[in-house]
Amino acid sequence: MQNGFIKVAAAVPAVKVADCEYNIQQIENIIAKAEGKGVEVIVFPELCVTGYTCQDLFRQSLLLEQVETSILMLLDFTRNLDIISIVGIPVVVGDLLLNCAAVIQKGDLLGLVPKTYLPNYSEFYEKRWFASSQDLQPTEIRYAGNKITVTPQPTLFRTCDGVLFGIEICEDVWAPAPPSNNLALSGADVIFNLSASDELIGKHMYLKSLLSQQSARTISGYVYSGCGFGESSQDVVYAGNALVFENGQLLAESERFSFEPQTVMSQIDIEKLRSERRTNSTYVNAQRSHDARIVNAHTTVTQRDFELIRDVDPHPFIPKSDDMERSCNEIFSIQVAGLAKRLVHTGCKTVVVGISGGLDSTLALLVCVKTFDKLGWSRKGIVGVTMPGFGTTNRTHSNAVGLMESLGVTVREISISAAVKQHFQDIGQDSDVHDVTYENSQARERTQILMDLGNKFGGLVIGTGDLSELALGWATYNGDHMSMYGVNAGIPKTLINYLVRFVAGSVDDDSRTILLDIIDTPVSPELIPADDEDNISQKTEEIVGPYELHDFFLYYMLRFGFRPSKIFMLARKAFNGNGEDTSFYDDETIKKWLTIFLRRFFSQQFKRSCLPDGPKVGSVSLSPRGDWRMPSDASAALWLKECEQL
Numbered sequence: 056m057q058n059g060f061i062k063v064a065a066a067v068p069a070v071k072v073a074d075c076e077y078n079i080q081q082i083e084n085i086i087a088k089a090e091g092k093g094v095e096v097i098v099f100p101e102l103c104v105t106g107y108t109c110q111d112l113f114r115q116s117l118l119l120e121q122v123e124t125s126i127l128m129l130l131d132f133t134r135n136l137d138i139i140s141i142v143g144i145p146v147v148v149g150d151l152l153l154n155c156a157a158v159i160q161k162g163d164l165l166g167l168v169p170k171t172y173l174p175n176y177s178e179f180y181e182k183r184w185f186a187s188s189q190d191l192q193p194t195e196i197r198y199a200g201n202k203i204t205v206t207p208q209p210t211l212f213r214t215c216d217g218v219l220f221g222i223e224i225c226e227d228v229w230a231p232a233p234p235s236n237n238l239a240l241s242g243a244d245v246i247f248n249l250s251a252s253d254e255l256i257g258k259h260m261y262l263k264s265l266l267s268q269q270s271a272r273t274i275s276g277y278v279y280s281g282c283g284f285g286e287s288s289q290d291v292v293y294a295g296n297a298l299v300f301e302n303g304q305l306l307a308e309s310e311r312f313s314f315e316p317q318t319v320m321s322q323i324d325i326e327k328l329r330s331e332r333r334t335n336s337t338y339v340n341a342q343r344s345h346d347a348r349i350v351n352a353h354t355t356v357t358q359r360d361f362e363l364i365r366d367v368d369p370h371p372f373i374p375k376s377d378d379m380e381r382s383c384n385e386i387f388s389i390q391v392a393g394l395a396k397r398l399v400h401t402g403c404k405t406v407v408v409g410i411s412g413g414l415d416s417t418l419a420l421l422v423c424v425k426t427f428d429k430l431g432w433s434r435k436g437i438v439g440v441t442m443p444g445f446g447t448t449n450r451t452h453s454n455a456v457g458l459m460e461s462l463g464v465t466v467r468e469i470s471i472s473a474a475v476k477q478h479f480q481d482i483g484q485d486s487d488v489h490d491v492t493y494e495n496s497q498a499r500e501r502t503q504i505l506m507d508l509g510n511k512f513g514g515l516v517i518g519t520g521d522l523s524e525l526a527l528g529w530a531t532y533n534g535d536h537m538s539m540y541g542v543n544a545g546i547p548k549t550l551i552n553y554l555v556r557f558v559a560g561s562v563d564d565d566s567r568t569i570l571l572d573i574i575d576t577p578v579s580p581e582l583i584p585a586d587d588e589d590n591i592s593q594k595t596e597e598i599v600g601p602y603e604l605h606d607f608f609l610y611y612m613l614r615f616g617f618r619p620s621k622i623f624m625l626a627r628k629a630f631n632g633n634g635e636d637t638s639f640y641d642d643e644t645i646k647k648w649l650t651i652f653l654r655r656f657f658s659q660q661f662k663r664s665c666l667p668d669g670p671k672v673g674s675v676s677l678s679p680r681g682d683w684r685m686p687s688d689a690s691a692a693l694w695l696k697e698c699e700q701l
Contacts, residue, residue, distance in 0.1 A: 069315075163201065254293065392670075
């Protein structure tokens with residue numbers, strides 16, 4: 056395991072029913088290739104050494120003896136290999152014949168895990184041949200030259216890097232209380248499933264849903280290998296399903312109904328899974344009464360350079376395209392429900408929103424409109440206020456006014472220029488010096504206007520600042536930092552673009568034209584005068600860095616507690632190796648903005664410690680009440696030092 060990742064594989068070998076010699080050769084070929092690619096644990100299908108569909112041949116002594124001979128051959132083959140292999144075999148234990156998983160590494164049989172739940176309905180007849188682990192007493196046997204205790208007790212296997220994995224076999228995961236529940240609660244990071252589930256119409260999607268749910272419920276990796284081409288088609292057909300999941304997410308899958316052997320490889324992030332478990336107090340409480348015996352694997356000797364082979368989503372906050380509409384509707388519903396409750400509770404039927412012609416205030420205005428529509432209130436109760444200042448361009452001003460008019464809200468325009476100039480005189484600020492005082496004076500003047508209008512109209516001032524700005528502290532303290540309810544507090548900047556674009560697809564032409572132009576406008580607080588051609592001169596992402604990078608850093612730092620070196624490694628993969636559709640940033644650029652992100656994140660916590668109320672929307676929030684609690688004077692030295700060493 057390197058960088059928290061373990062490389063796993065699910066194999067679907069070619070098989071001939073009851074031909075153990077042929078089958079073991081196919082298994083060896085796959086193991087050798089997987090070892091060469093750095094796979095640490097590989098799983099094969101249920102009863103893969105014999106074929107699952109042997110039926111009454113499982114009662115033949117010759118076949119059972121040949122299985123043991125084949126395992127001896129496999130043990131010899133793996134004598135100098137680091138890879139751990141899990142294969143399916145029938146094993147005689149006293150008076151019982153058990154459907155087992157054999158765990159093999161470096162010429163040793165580390166253990167035998169018997170199947171618990173035997174299907175004996177419809178097309179399945181397993182109880183005709185096999186006994187369940189529930190029928191078993193702990194028994195020591197000698198098998199393939201190894202002394203092995205076969206037991207119904209949950210068994211975990213520990214790699215030399217400390218990764219714990221458990222095993223269940225096919226029907227086990229379909230049971231109401233799968234063995235993987237106990238295995239995960241006893242500490243298993245990964246579950247391997249040897250399976251022989253046949254194909255029926257609609258069954259494949261159900262299977263994927265089942266495995267996804269089980270890996271999510273147990274917060275584990277789940278690696279599944281199912282029988283494929285070569286099994287008997289006398290009554291049923293097997294498609295060769297190889298699937299790898301991580302906490303509900305599908306990482307890799309095989310081609311169904313392939314006539315060729317397949318090996319599906321991926322990397323499971325053990326560090327991420329363990330972080331999720333530590334965070335989930337329900338999971339921690341459920342662990343109290345669970346334990347399992349642990350078998351230690353051998354120490355590996357081969358050292359390989361680490362290469363991340365799984366894709367990394369560069370925009371983790373953005374829903375997948377096939378889920379975009381549902382997700383956008385859900386996000387708006389959360390924002391609308393939060394604001395509606397606050398309005399009903401306070402008895403206010405008026406809201407005041409500062410409209411700049413930028414993305415954040417546009418989203419806040421859209422939320423207000425949707426809320427008032429759902430409550431059945433007149434949109435005239437929404438007071439949109441545009442407050443042009445020294446840096447306001449004609450483009451943003453016209454978009455702000457045009458959007459408010461197209462949505463039918465009350466429009467107010469109050470210039471801040473005269474008031475700010477008077478303030479500069481009062482405090483002795485040179486208006487030609489465009490420093491932080493010059494900028495923040497404008498932001499605080501705007502907030503004062505909004506707050507006083509809120510008092511005047513008996514309404515709530517709606518905050519427009521987003522999650523990304525809160526992470527970076529890109530807000531004027533007691534300026535745009537403050538409101539009476541912040542509807543965007545849980546929405547990162549990268550997601551706001553998609554939400555506004557989503558709305559643009561369902562409004563009239565005038566509103567759509569304005570919304571699309573707002574999306575194309577550079578992000579800016581517009582606190583510095585425009586250039587000679589009235590273009591925005593102060594571009595936020597040129598000052599604090601690209602929001603798509605900062606949102607990436609924010610997600611992995613807060614969601615999983617990853618250290619800077621791992622975030623850097625993931626960012627390199629996400630922004631350097633995921634194809635032409637993804638922005639490209641070289642290593643120095645990623646390092647530069649990661650360092651700035653960490654420095655700002657720590658230094659600006661004091662702004663987050665006194666945030667206005669606002670709804671939590673996704674899995675990451677910076678509200679001290681909704682999610683993130685951090686001392687305002689914590690040191691960033693440890694994180695910045697690691698950044699320096701990247």
